Amino acid sequence: MRLRVAAALVGLALYLVVVPFVFRESRYLLGVLTTASVLSLISLGVWLTFAIGRINIGQAAFALVGGYTTAILSVKLGVSFWLCLPASGLAAALVGAVIGWPILRLKGVYFAMITLTLSEAARLAALNGGTITQGATGILNIPLPGEVTFAGVVLVPAFRALNVHLAFYYLAAILLVLGLFTVTRIASCRLGWIFRSLRQDEALAASIGVNVAKYRVLAFALGCFFAGIAGAFFTVSQQSIYPSSFGVPDSVYFMLYCFLGGLSYVSGPVVGAFVLFLGFELLHGLREYQMLTYAAIMITVMLWLPNGLLSLRLPARPDMKADTA
């Protein structure tokens, strides 16, 4: 336990202090790490739906909801990004709860298929959203995060006054740490047990008085919240959003990050996202063979480590072990 905490602290220090200090001038590397962090955050949301035994390929839809919420609020209504960010998470969670309530009755491949179509439906909705989403043109010129002051003290300076890449790196890192902490906490408290009980047998869970519908919507909406936050982040860091900003392939990737990292571990999606995303970037030199090599590695990992990359070192903790979803 103490070892675990120490390892976590060392990791945190590396991630929040050493890396940004050493690579503060390297736009490319900071950008890659920033993206990997936020992809991890989205995938953590997908992991939460895995935790209740549902394969979710609809996360892109909720990232779009979050992204457009931030875009519309900040461009059309001039709302500060720091309010747009939680609003985007809440908007995505709300949409997730409303859609999730009926569709979470489905299981297995049926749920997966419905969520897959959600990814596409969200894109089409954005494309046909008229003046609200500005169709295929998308929403551009989204302002960078402004400064946050409290009682005259500048808590967060305006991003344009800073090394923007470094600022976004920190924002992403802090969001990921908060997200990872939240999910770890959920998995270790009795809520995590309840989620696991749903994954293993919903009928039995109902028989012991668990409000099955409530808890699976809770898990799903939380996952969507993460997607909304991440969508808002990408929108403001790229200062634009289009209907195609998040699509079906993205949803598939988020799910794969969870799979390849290891479903049994809270940190699985984070490891999966970092390894796969950084791996893809590292293979950049292979040019036209990049995708092929990447796919081959992915298949190999799936074949040889069906329980994910993390199963390579850590034996699964008994209470966390994955069940066949």
Place this chain on the structure above:
Amino acid sequence: MEVRDLTKRFGGLVAVDHVTFQANEGEVLSIIGPNGAGKSTLFKLITSFLPRTAGRVIFQGEDITGLSAHLVARKGVVRTFQETTIFKEMSALENVVIAHHLRGRATSVGLFLNTRVARQDEASFRDSADEILDYLGLSRVRHEKARRLPHGYLRALGIAIAMACDPKVLLLDEPFSGMNPEETDRMVETVRGIRDRGVTILLVEHDMRAVMRLSDRIIVLNFGRKIADGTPREIQNDEAVIEAYIGREDDELGI
């Protein structure tokens, strides 16, 4: 508990046909009948695992038909499952701890923040789970993953999970199936013990020896209809029951 005209139709098939009976507090009431008679369906209707076609279930003066399954459990009407329905990837202890869910006082947010109430809940769940496991003779395997437990233990664990819900009415669905005579004897004693704690027990079972020993009253179903209702002795001598189980001589066919 009172069941009035409970009916379930699956398309043209009437699985449970206007079944009416009353279960008195603290008795063991068995429901028997040939395969396909509608016994398990009846259980599912009472506990809201299936929506009914018609009829009502009254418990403690309150109509509990149509409530969601988890709310029926909350009222104190708890079922066990046929076969081995347990949380397979949890240890025996975890299975029973999680089954205390209904007694939890902490909210979801409280659980997340690990408030004092949440910690108290958890401690009391563990104590109670230890006691239940001990009662059912499962203490030795409490840390064993449920998936690895032998059949007899799994049946006991199923009952342990139901007991953790603190039921007022416990519906046992074939608790003795697949058990050898000694295991059955032990389980009969266990069920008696649960009844002696004041729990009303509804029992669906094919093991007639156990049913006759355990039951205060027996209801017999055939093709979804109640064909008899009485003490074990009355049931054993009931013409309609004998006919349902063994069949009747058919003069025309000569058998």
